[in-house]
Amino acid sequence: MTYAAAVYLFILSLSLSLSLSLPVMLCRLTARGVAKALLRCCNSIPPPLAAGAPSTARAARFFGTGGGDAYSPPERLALDMIRYALDHARAQKSSDSYGHAMLVLEQGLSNLRIGAEVVEGSGSSDNAMGMLLLAMSTLHYERGELKDSADKLEMVHKLGRVSLDVKVAAWESCAGLDLEAGQDVNALLVTDNCSYCLQSSIESGLPVSKVTQLRAKSIKGFVDLVNRQHDSLYHGLEGDINQLDVGASLLSWGEVSHCVGNFSLAKECYAKALLTSEANRTSNFSYLASANMVPEEVIIGANCALGQHFTHSGKFEEAEELLTKALVKAEEHFGLTHPKVGVVLTCIAIMYKHKAQKEASSSILIQEGLYRKAIDLLKAPMLDCEDVVPLNRSDVIALARAGYADLLCIQQNRKEEGERMKKWAQSMWKNRRLSLAEALEFSDTSKPAVVDTRICRVL
Structure with missing residues (x-):
């Protein structure tokens, strides 16, 4: 079965799910061979790309940090399900639309687990499940269910072969949720875990992209700012900004710079955060973010922060x-x-x-x-x-x-x-x-x- 046919059958099954129980639907999907097809489909099918897409092309680097296929079949399926679920939930903004979107992602998670059992040792399946969990966390967050949102992020770290990029995205969002809830000490523990894992990966000789390192650094800097530990942050930041195209990180760095009086650097970070988030909003990279760190949140935050910057500048x-x-x-x-x-x-x-x-x-x-x-x-x-x-x-x-x-x-x-x-x-x-x-x-x-x-x- 081809990739397109597998996706078609999956969405068709979900359309029927409103009248079928989850176990019945799972049995039907399994009987049709969908789970196996998801892992057997042709690797030559190009990934879906958004129009205008230097940022989309760059996003490919973030999948499969261990050097595997950037768009493996499970990851591509996860991206399609996430797009469908988020678009459906946000279009109607009703409890029913969010409930249906969550059902889509939960069913996808079940199918990917079955697929991982069919083909053992597939790290790309864990990456795909990690992305689905990030999206589920976002749905919970947008419904005001912060605890459920945080629980889904914790589940990301229980996946055995998930890439460091997906882990860092989960830590970033977890720290954001802790800060929003006023749990500043918990946020510090999250950044410590992130820094330790990153350093261990580097010392073990695992490939870690510069962008991932900068993203982890921005998480720590942002949390340290809230905890008044910002005096020595971001030495040499000006050079690093040019290598970073993650909107949430750029916004955080801009706010750190703004708070310590470096207005020119703050303005540069805010402007780039806006451009990057607008470009990434329709790219695959947008799904390596969750909860209050998604591109939509960054666009609101960067506009507001830059507006405050101009207020402080008298403009x-x-x-x-x-x-x-x-x-x-x-x-x-x-x-x-x-x-x-x-x-x-x-x-x-x-x-x-x-x-x-x-x-x-x-x-x-x-x-x-x-x-x-x-x-x-x-x-x-x-x-x-x-x-x-x-x-x-x-x-x-x-x-x-x-x-x-x-x-x-x-x-x-x-x-x-x-x-x-x-x-x-x-x-x-x-x-x-x-x-x-x-x-x-x-x-x-x-x-x-x-x-x-x-x-x-x-x-």
């Missing part, structure tokens, strides 16, 4: 344009009421605050509307809640409430409400690098506050 027209792009992208990808839309709105409100101060103008009504909408979308608790527990996005919520409080305090009839709101924001501020006042006012150009939309944190 408010450019800042407004980029932050608006980030807002539109966030609404398209997550929906109008998602908390990450509130994160971007907070950045826009702060931009208007700095613009009003710089130009000696007033935009109180605009700022107030933005802050109120952001606070609502961020699902901030009521001010009079007595038992406030630690929250996800607490720094961004505190930043939005403190900005809103400043507006209230300059209005005599609302000053008392503003003071109460400011006190609440101070109690919720957990950032260890900046005080809340420093984050709002940007008085020290060497210590700007940068909001990362991927992890919903103030860096």
Whole structure:
């Protein structure tokens, strides 16, 4: 059976799956010989390439680090299933569409396990299963199921022959999830595991690409920044940037540079992160990313970070344009009421605050509307809640409430409400690098506050 026929039968079987149980469907697929066909199909069939594709061609280097076929039959099948599942889930954005997409990937995982048993010692099957798990993690994440998302990433490391590139992608996303959940110590442990595995591979003489090494370095640097361990990061980074075409890594490096006052390098990283992620969004490399590190997240984050960069540089027209792009992208990808839309709105409100101060103008009504909408979308608790527990996005919520409080305090009839709101924001501020006042006012150009939309944190 040819590769195309195998894929056709697989999708056809899945179309019938809504009325069949999983065991019945699995038996039918096995009976038709699909699992064997997936591993017997012709290697000469070219991989699916996106239009315009220098980045797609480069992505081939990332599959099969051990030197095998970059697009083995199991990997190509996995890519087709992932494209179908993600497109289907995101097109409708309903619980049914996400459920059906997850069923597609789960069935693919089962078929690949059967195929791996038919042909023993196939590392490409483990790579394909790893990519499917990354995609399943993304689906869970987009439904707000962070624990399930993290569990799928952990499963990647239990695959015996999975390549280092797939492992690094899983570690990157796992660290991102930990940071978003405020589990900073866990994120440090993830980066330690990643660094140890990478070093062991190099010392063992295994082939490790320069891009994979830089990607691992960016994960560590990003986590270290959150944990205030960034003083000696990224020596010689300028030369390394030219060798890197991973959007999430470029965005992380840009934010590290931005936070330590290297504005020119930050701008370069942000711009390249945007270009790379736009190109990779339709390429095979996009499936070596997961959860809050996928190209769609990077595009939102890079637009927002570059907009903040222009805000800090006093270029408010450019800042407004980029932050608006980030807002539109966030609404398209997550929906109008998602908390990450509130994160971007907070950045826009702060931009208007700095613009009003710089130009000696007033935009109180605009700022107030933005802050109120952001606070609502961020699902901030009521001010009079007595038992406030630690929250996800607490720094961004505190930043939005403190900005809103400043507006209230300059209005005599609302000053008392503003003071109460400011006190609440101070109690919720957990950032260890900046005080809340420093984050709002940007008085020290060497210590700007940068909001990362991927992890919903103030860096």
